[in-house]
Amino acid sequence: MTTANTTDPALLTHGVRAEATIDLAALRGNLTALRERAGGPALMAVVKADAYGHGAVQCAREAVAAGVNWLGAATPEEALALRAAGIGPDQARVLCWLWTPGGPWRQALRAELDVSVSGQWAMDELLAAVRETGISARVHLKADTGLGRNGCQPHDWPELVARALRAEAEGQIKVAGIWSHFAAADEPGHPSIQAQLDSFAAALAYAEGSGLRPEVRHIANSPATLLLPQSHYDLVRTGLAMYGVSPVPEVGSPADFGLRPVMALSARLALVKSVPGGHGVSYGHHYTTPGDTTLGLIPLGYADGIPRHASSAGPVLVGGKWRTVAGRVAMDQFVVDLGGDTPEIGEEVLLFGAGDRGEPTAEDWALASGTIAYEIVTRIGARVPRRYVGASWGPRP
Numbered sequence: 001m002t003t004a005n006t007t008d009p010a011l012l013t014h015g016v017r018a019e020a021t022i023d024l025a026a027l028r029g030n031l032t033a034l035r036e037r038a039g040g041p042a043l044m045a046v047v048k049a050d051a052y053g054h055g056a057v058q059c060a061r062e063a064v065a066a067g068v069n070w071l072g073a074a075t076p077e078e079a080l081a082l083r084a085a086g087i088g089p090d091q092a093r094v095l096c097w098l099w100t101p102g103g104p105w106r107q108a109l110r111a112e113l114d115v116s117v118s119g120q121w122a123m124d125e126l127l128a129a130v131r132e133t134g135i136s137a138r139v140h141l142k143a144d145t146g147l148g149r150n151g152c153q154p155h156d157w158p159e160l161v162a163r164a165l166r167a168e169a170e171g172q173i174k175v176a177g178i179w180s181h182f183a184a185a186d187e188p189g190h191p192s193i194q195a196q197l198d199s200f201a202a203a204l205a206y207a208e209g210s211g212l213r214p215e216v217r218h219i220a221n222s223p224a225t226l227l228l229p230q231s232h233y234d235l236v237r238t239g240l241a242m243y244g245v246s247p248v249p250e251v252g253s254p255a256d257f258g259l260r261p262v263m264a265l266s267a268r269l270a271l272v273k274s275v276p277g278g279h280g281v282s283y284g285h286h287y288t289t290p291g292d293t294t295l296g297l298i299p300l301g302y303a304d305g306i307p308r309h310a311s312s313a314g315p316v317l318v319g320g321k322w323r324t325v326a327g328r329v330a331m332d333q334f335v336v337d338l339g340g341d342t343p344e345i346g347e348e349v350l351l352f353g354a355g356d357r358g359e360p361t362a363e364d365w366a367l368a369s370g371t372i373a374y375e376i377v378t379r380i381g382a383r384v385p386r387r388y389v390g391a392s393w394g395p396r397p
Helices: 024-038 048-052 056-065 076-084 105-110 120-133 154-169 191-210 222-227 362-369 373-378
Strands: 018-023 042-046 070-073 093-096 114-117 137-142 173-179 216-218 235-238 263-268 271-275 293-298 315-318 321-324 334-337 348-352 386-389
Touching: 018 024, 024 042, 024 056, 024 222, 024 235, 024 386, 042 056, 048 056, 048 373, 056 070, 056 076, 070 076, 076 093, 076 105, 105 120, 114 120, 114 173, 120 137, 120 154, 120 173, 137 154, 154 173, 154 191, 173 191, 216 235, 222 235, 315 362, 321 334, 348 362, 362 373
Parallel strands: 018 386, 042 070, 042 235, 070 093, 093 114, 114 137, 137 173, 173 216
Antiparallel strands: 018 263, 263 348, 271 293, 293 334, 315 321, 315 348
């Protein structure tokens, strides 16, 4: 990976096959816009899954520099990597929630991570680690309010709360948070939204009525931060939105929410050649040229995160014109029909970005692939180097 400070995030680095340019100035602007949207509650910058493909350490560092003091990571390994990169507990609390039996509880305690507990098995393992290390744990109790994934069911909630109260009284833990997650906050008016708000309120009332006094109560994800002010409580967790992609494209574009896409994906045209009509293109010949034309080869494929489902559908900008993937996306490359145009080999090809130059966006690729924009940016693989621009913290190795 390279780190740079430049004012032109769209410029492809000379000599590279392809790269994802990460505009950290846009990230800062998005965090500012989301804070304003959230109002008084604190903001958690969610950097799980390598910051949705943008680079966890770099984005976390930028968020901290912008004054964010909560970071979210799905796995303990992701959270520990942030601490190893030098983001200390004096800079940000780091919450991780996706635990499995035998997880690195002791390392998490030593790194002063906030850990989520959804059931008795996790509390058992956590308290064993507390006894071994002598380090008190910061715990967020997670309630399943209707998503049906992680979290404690209502019928088990009283037992989990009672266990947490005992452990807190013994100085083993501090209940730092009570939280949950929405199933359909990106679908305004969905009946599950109010049902989950009611269930969360009930879980909070029971816990607080029993004597727990969490520092933060949180249920709002990106769409809820943008659309559901009644869900904001003490902390909002912003993931996709902080990277400038709308989590509710049916409601508004990034610009409608004051956001700007942070990632731009570009490549160099590897080959241009003339072919006759009736020429098959890529595996299975699912595309055949309708007449004499030119084909352009783009050196990115599904090994780089380009969706195979975007075959014959994915849009790119070549020579100022939108082109569509011709035939199958292969492992390392795909082809576009240039319609007789002959751009220079090595010319920049824009797959997606902010749209300022007329290029497609991640949402355009999501529509072409039958998926969501979350997947488009997150799946861009490690074979595509990231170039960081606009950093406030300056170049680092």
